[in-house]
Amino acid sequence: MASTGPLNPESDTFENRPVFYIGQHDSSRREPLTDDQYGQFLDSGFRFVTAPITNEHFFQRVVGLYKTHLAEQEQWAQQRGLTAGQQANPSLPPPVVPTLTDKDTPLSPSYYISSLVGYASPWIDLCSPDPHISSISRQVLNLEAAYANFCGVRTIVVPGPRRDECGRGVAQYARAIQEALVANRVNIIVHMPMYREPGLEEKAQTLSAIFDIEKEAEAEAEAEKEIDLFGAWDSWHTIRSVCSYSTRLFVALRIPRRAPEKELQERWFAEPLHFLTLGASIFQQNRAGNPTLSRHHQDMINRYMRLKNTPWLVLCDVGPRPEELVALSKKMASEYPSLAEATQARRDTRRQPPNAFVGYLRYLERQQQPFSAMETPVLTNFQDWLQPPLQPLADNLESATYEVFEGDPVKYDQYEKAVFEAMTEWKELKKPTSSATPENPSNPELVVTVAGAGRGPLVARVLRAAERTGTPIQIWALEKNQDAYVYLLRRNKQEWGNRVTLVKTDMRGWEGPRLQGREGVIGKVDILVTELLGSFGDNELSPECVDGIQSHIARPHGISIPHSYTAHLSPISTPRLYADISSRVVGDPNAFVTPWVVRLFAIDYVAQKAPGHPKFQQTWEFVHPVEVARADDFAAEHGKAARYATPGVGSMGGSSGTNEHNARHCHLTFVCRARGVIHGLAGFFESVLYASQTGDGATAPVEISILPEQIDKKSKDMISWFPIFFPLKKPLYFPQDTELEVSMWRQTDDTKVWYEWLVEVYTWVGPKTRIKVGASDLHSSRKVGCLM
Structure with missing residues (x-):
């Protein structure tokens, strides 16, 4: 049965652009909403609201508890004649927050509890230098999380650290969050500013500020210093690292009045965003007096809304105002209103106009660009979804897998164009054909072979190109998959008029075309x-496969399509993928040494373009046909079977060395301006399917590419290939103005092919002095290598 959700294009309710899910947070709210107040919020256009877990009574009780503790400490010190500078006995019992009572929290299970987002008390200070205040704060957080979880609240927002100073403060905070995650099943969302813009923090005073004014003054002085754009992200990175990239830990991002540079926006784009919170101060007024956002803010929000898990928008302190809620409560205060009174009260609330800020966000929702051809529901579901690489030689693909590949017209259009131009130039250059005989030396029939035909999409394109160019051909199609071979036989009869000679064989063992008319x-x-x-x-072993069949290519005029291909790398930050792979390690010990195929989306390319050091760098290249192949010489001397059993001089023990020409190595240097963390390497490829052989340079080569900088130029909207991801076992943090040195090897032992990769971090400490500050392990995918 087809889904009726917003991403189903067959649904009547299909939305051709992201949907905004808008909620409201009131920092002055001390009590959860009543049923009627919650209804008023829905009437104002909101979809959900935040709810404080505890109330003012609980806050006063905690403050009283700490005051009592201070008094007891002072009394103990006086009894022993200690001065103010002397410490009390550290073994004195610390304050312990008693369990909640019905007076401490009005929150209770309700029919709309799933629409509430719990908000932890903003006055707790998990970063406090006072061990007792930090302990009390940690106890309060655990009590609130446990009770919210009991009531049915599944998500809790916890105000983030208010400063990013290095040291124990953020570490204490991270430790408290980790404890809450272990003790409860709720999702925890840390409320962080995008950067420390003044006025963007929580307004509530913390316990530290209440009991120590000097600390508050120090915090204000700290806020006046130069803003570190990546300071808040650094704190978040510490928190999620201590929590081992928990899949139940998310971030709520406070949007500042001044949108930051793209580099910081992309850094947060890669993080597990759950909420984007917008205060009234970031909105401007248009000529009509209605709220609006700057173009920079609009672009940033629209960018974040393209994520598969679209972040929810939370409007902070934008109404309905507390006094409006009180007035509503009074209207509904009668315990037994008449039917007319209840109906009139509901009408009065519905007459209120929708919230102006919600109305603007709905307008912004309608102004987003519709989903593109690369944002179909199917492709969106593939965002950041790990797939193990194919083993095309060892395994036979299913029909459904072939069908996915065949659903990309761009790829096959380019292949057809390459064949078309090859056939056209063949005529122009008057090249000989392999079908020529002594009796008929001018036979115009080209001998074309499609190796690895699958279900035949390339065969169909070759036939079409031959028809378009008027080129007579003898076409051979090779396929080792016996099930796909049956499908090819049927297509040959029904669609191709038996014009194709089908051979069920591994292309590497094919003896060559038996030419028509020459028995x-x-x-x-x-x-x-x-x-x-x-x-x-x-x-997927294209070099090895082509090596096995290239001896049948006519020399010197024979053509291979593709002609060449290059691999490219770029270091990336991708917390989502790292968390996903970490969760797989128990069942798959090779998860961190597997090159995963994945449609990379929520990522940050940490390298910047610099002179001589582009963001995406080429690792190596393969060109076909290879003029000299040791495998052919070895097979001629020892036989084909011997290459798999005869020890030789290959780099791997016991290998014959016949595949050494397909081994590769590269060493690349990437420049990183801002500090950050990398979780692995993103891999891409480009291919020249056919390059003109006329030599005039007037005809551009026919190419395909999945390189982000080139795909729109060379093969726009091509979906046949997603990038490849080489993960790191441990995230690698690097400081600002860093150079990342990436070493990668393509290794072979004549039976399989695998990759090895290593990343090193260097930073400059002088005009000519560079020091190494970090490095990853040497990773090897040999255990999951591609079998030959």
């Missing part, structure tokens, strides 16, 4: 067409 004669191939490319170009 018993094995000929050569004029054009070899394959679609063996993987997300990294060579990761």
